[in-house]
Amino acid sequence: MIAHLRGRILEKHPSHVILEAAGVGYEVTISVPSFSGLPAEGAEVSLYIHTHVREDTLALYGFLRREEKQLFERLIGVSGIGPKLALAVLSGIEPEEFIRAIERGDLARLTAIPGVGKKTSERIVLELKDRLPRASTGTAAAGAAVIETPPLRDDVVSALVNLGYHRPLAEKAAEAAIKIIGSTSDASFERVLKQALREVAK
Numbered sequence: 001m002i003a004h005l006r007g008r009i010l011e012k013h014p015s016h017v018i019l020e021a022a023g024v025g026y027e028v029t030i031s032v033p034s035f036s037g038l039p040a041e042g043a044e045v046s047l048y049i050h051t052h053v054r055e056d057t058l059a060l061y062g063f064l065r066r067e068e069k070q071l072f073e074r075l076i077g078v079s080g081i082g083p084k085l086a087l088a089v090l091s092g093i094e095p096e097e098f099i100r101a102i103e104r105g106d107l108a109r110l111t112a113i114p115g116v117g118k119k120t121s122e123r124i125v126l127e128l129k130d131r132l133p134r135a136s137t138g139t140a141a142a143g144a145a146v147i148e149t150p151p152l153r154d155d156v157v158s159a160l161v162n163l164g165y166h167r168p169l170a171e172k173a174a175e176a177a178i179k180i181i182g183s184t185s186d187a188s189f190e191r192v193l194k195q196a197l198r199e200v201a202k
Contacts, residue, residue: 001053002026002060006046012038014159017062019047028062029083031072032091032159036190037064052076052083061087071095071132078127080120088115088163089124092197099132112201114164153178156193165200173199 005028007021016029017038028047030038039045047062048069061083063069068090075086089098092113101109102125110121153174160170177195 001051002049003051004046005049005060005062006044008044009038009041012041014155015162017047019045019062026060028060029087030062031068031087032163032193033068033094033190034062034064035155035159036188036193050083059083065095068095071098074128074131075124078123080123085115085120089113091159091163092116102128102132105129152189152192155189156196159193160196160200169200170196173197 005019005021005026007019007026009017010020010025011018012035014032014035016027017035019026019028028049030047034047045064047064048066050061050063050069050073052059052061061069061072063072072083072086072090075081075089076083081089093101093109097109100106105125107118107121107125110116110124111118116124156174156177157167157170160173161167165173173196174192176199177192180195181192
């Protein structure tokens, strides 16, 4: 089983990255938070890897933070949740907020994540409430790089589509988010995506 990869980024997209390690190019599916923290193409990066094996598939899921990988593995242990939905959950809510929502039994917050219905939210709370670390009161600073507006819009749209939103709605939300935040130094991918998620929830 592959548990960790360190290598050069050949390509990066909101849904996956191609990482060259020891002359082999690995396609690794990633979450939105991990994408937002990646360096530029050509740079070296380390990813924590979950290797998902099925009869007809061998897929790699990568995370910049060990804690995010652990949450992913807890999620796919919940009945009815596969890797795709687990990744959508982690892309639609910050890990700290996710843990707090489970601690409080906040079904409304969990069902606001695309693809997560009431029954799935109830299962998540029931099966994970006593199996997750306590949420800390502090907030981690996100050192997201500044991205120019045109590729930023495309990346945000791609991320929203991967989260399950229809493209026209995703495009409208991305454009509204960029307009609200503007093309300033604050217009990081992560910040614009969060604003876009607020827009589609209206």
